[in-house]
Amino acid sequence: MEQPVGSNxxxxxxxxxxxxxxxxxxxLEEGNADILYIPETEExxxxxxxxxxxxxxxxxxxxxxxxxxxxxxARDGAILSVERLNKILSIDKENKRAxxxxxxxxxxxxxxxxxxxxxxxxFPTERTAFIGGNxxxxxxxxxxxxxxxxRNYVKRIKVLLSTGKFLEIKRGEIFADKExxxxxxxxxxxxxxxxSPQIKNAAGYFSKPRMDLIDLFIGSEGTLGVITEAxxxxxDDLQSRFIMVIFLPDEQRLLEFVSEIKNNSDLKxxxxxxxxxxxxxxxxxxxxxxxxxxxxxxYIEEEEGENTLDIWLNLLDKYEVIDTWIxxxxxxxxxxxxxxxxxxxxxxxxxxxxxxxxxxxxxxxPDNSFKELFYFYKHALANRNIKFVxxxxxxxxxxxxxxxxxxxxxxxxxxxxCNEAVxxxxxxxxxxSAEHGIGKIKHKYLEVMYGRKGVLEMARLxxxxxxxxxxxxxxIFPRELL
Ligand SMILES: Cc1cc2nc3c(=O)[nH]c(=O)nc-3n(C[C@H](O)[C@H](O)[C@H](O)COP(=O)(O)OP(=O)(O)OC[C@H]3O[C@@H](n4cnc5c(N)ncnc54)[C@H](O)[C@@H]3O)c2cc1C
Numbered sequence: 001m002e003q004p005v006g007s008n009x010x011x012x013x014x015x016x017x018x019x020x021x022x023x024x025x026x027x028l029e030e031g032n033a034d035i036l037y038i039p040e041t042e043e044x045x046x047x048x049x050x051x052x053x054x055x056x057x058x059x060x061x062x063x064x065x066x067x068x069x070x071x072x073x074a075r076d077g078a079i080l081s082v083e084r085l086n087k088i089l090s091i092d093k094e095n096k097r098a099x100x101x102x103x104x105x106x107x108x109x110x111x112x113x114x115x116x117x118x119x120x121x122x123f124p125t126e127r128t129a130f131i132g133g134n135x136x137x138x139x140x141x142x143x144x145x146x147x148x149x150x151r152n153y154v155k156r157i158k159v160l161l162s163t164g165k166f167l168e169i170k171r172g173e174i175f176a177d178k179e180x181x182x183x184x185x186x187x188x189x190x191x192x193x194x195x196s197p198q199i200k201n202a203a204g205y206f207s208k209p210r211m212d213l214i215d216l217f218i219g220s221e222g223t224l225g226v227i228t229e230a231x232x233x234x235x236d237d238l239q240s241r242f243i244m245v246i247f248l249p250d251e252q253r254l255l256e257f258v259s260e261i262k263n264n265s266d267l268k269x270x271x272x273x274x275x276x277x278x279x280x281x282x283x284x285x286x287x288x289x290x291x292x293x294x295x296x297x298x299y300i301e302e303e304e305g306e307n308t309l310d311i312w313l314n315l316l317d318k319y320e321v322i323d324t325w326i327x328x329x330x331x332x333x334x335x336x337x338x339x340x341x342x343x344x345x346x347x348x349x350x351x352x353x354x355x356x357x358x359x360x361x362x363x364x365x366p367d368n369s370f371k372e373l374f375y376f377y378k379h380a381l382a383n384r385n386i387k388f389v390x391x392x393x394x395x396x397x398x399x400x401x402x403x404x405x406x407x408x409x410x411x412x413x414x415x416x417x418c419n420e421a422v423x424x425x426x427x428x429x430x431x432x433s434a435e436h437g438i439g440k441i442k443h444k445y446l447e448v449m450y451g452r453k454g455v456l457e458m459a460r461l462x463x464x465x466x467x468x469x470x471x472x473x474x475x476i477f478p479r480e481l482l
Contacts, residue, residue, distance in 0.1 A: 063133030069439025102132025272395030364434030
């Protein structure tokens with residue numbers, strides 16, 4: 001039942017209508033909420049937030065629902081969906097800026113930009129995500145090897161605190177002082193004492209000496225405020241690109257090949273991705289020409305240049321690759337894009353099929369530690385008879401390990417492998433989440449990374465900005481710490 005209240009906020013209380021908002025790609029099944037607000041304006045967002053604050057009702061912000069760690073899944077209280085805040089307010093081609101409401105769907109944004117030969121690089125593979133969700137998770141996608149994460153593109157945000165106060169935060173205006181305090185009018189926010197690793201990272205609140213306030217909200221997983229609007233940097237549309245999927249005979253070769261690509265200044269791929277043998281097997285029913293003898297593949301995408309393809313072809317000769325698929329035309333280009341996109345989609349669907357919540361790691365490490373992590377995974381998983389796929393953004397030393405245990409015994413083994421991997425990653429300077437965030441699934445991993453002290457500092461920071469302690473509860477750390 002839809003029920004406009006006060007102004008035009010749609011309110012739903014019928015459990016059946018709320019159900020769809022209690023899901024995301026994590027398959028967590030612990031969602032519950034009594035009320036769903038669907039505002040259309042910022043004033044209506046404020047109305048909903050203030051109502052919850054007054055009654056101290058937990059409030060979870062919901063966007064595209066493509067998150068993989070359960071962060072939009074409320075456990076109780078209310079949900080605020082930003083789906084009707086879906087207007088692209090302006091696209092300024094000359095100054096390369098776009099202003100969007102937070103509920104704009106990424107595919108709509110990309111389509112609007114394409115009409116003006118413009119592009120927004122840091123979107124995630126799953127384009128039904130919203131721009132607000134991307135900011136709240138600091139998303140990055142297939143082009144992040146070259147272009148980096150969402151954080152790099154956000155110039156201004158408008159965010160509503162649970163106190164009912166709107167903050168308009170421009171990049172470059174408000175910084176932490178040397179004591180680590182950020183002053184926002186009468187508020188003094190103490191940033192955590194840890195420094196976030198200088199690698200692809202989406203674990204916990206961003207923190208570094210003299211940091212910019214805007215970076216605190218990016219990646220804060222709906223725990224600090226409701227982002228209603230964002231101004232982002234856009235770029236000219238990319239030139240025509242070609243894709244190659246390169247099938248290799250062994251993984252030692254593969255690592256040498258990747259290292260050579262990264263060190264060759266004539267090559268500038270926008271994507272550099274890895275697929276292990278299990279990933280190729282997972283995809284085989286859709287792409288039957290995947291060679292049987294291949295144990296790994298590399299996917300690259302690069303802008304067409306005068307000699308670029310020749311440089312690649314010479315390199316392929318050197319590495320005696322098993323087979324190479326090249327996008328010679330638009331149709332083939334699209335097929336190879338589908339090859340890249342299909343795997344995370346199939347993984348999402350497979351977890352659903354086996355009725356498991358998502359069990360996955362998205363660890364990234366510094367360049368010089370990658371081999372160690374890679375072989376750690378290989379050894380930890382060898383001869384365990386556990387079904388898994390390992391793939392992803394090898395250019396940024398960031399792989400997705402998805403594990404599919406079939407019974408309780410396998411679950412115990414998998415938990416052990418994940419714990420060991422997380423400790424290993426932290427030991428060698430890595431992050432426990434490069435892309436997907438912590439949500440409700442990875443609290444204990446975050447504690448390995450920043451220690452109890454770091455997590456308590458995050459909780460304290462949250463209490464300063466969300467004094468009613470209602471926003472995004474149980475995301476990043478458990479609510480008991482508040
Ligand atoms: C097949 C598949 C592929 C994927 N590929 C990638 C990838 O390549 N890279 C990547 O980074 N991620 C990827 N993801 C994960 C996911 O797409 C991203 O995390 C995405 O940014 C989530 O956006 P969303 O709109 O779906 O947010 P939701 O899942 O709805 O919410 C995510 C979090 O953001 C908060 N939030 C949302 N909107 C706001 C707002 N306006 N204000 C405050 N908080 C808010 C929510 O409360 C929640 O904590 C993939 C997921 C799938 C299923």
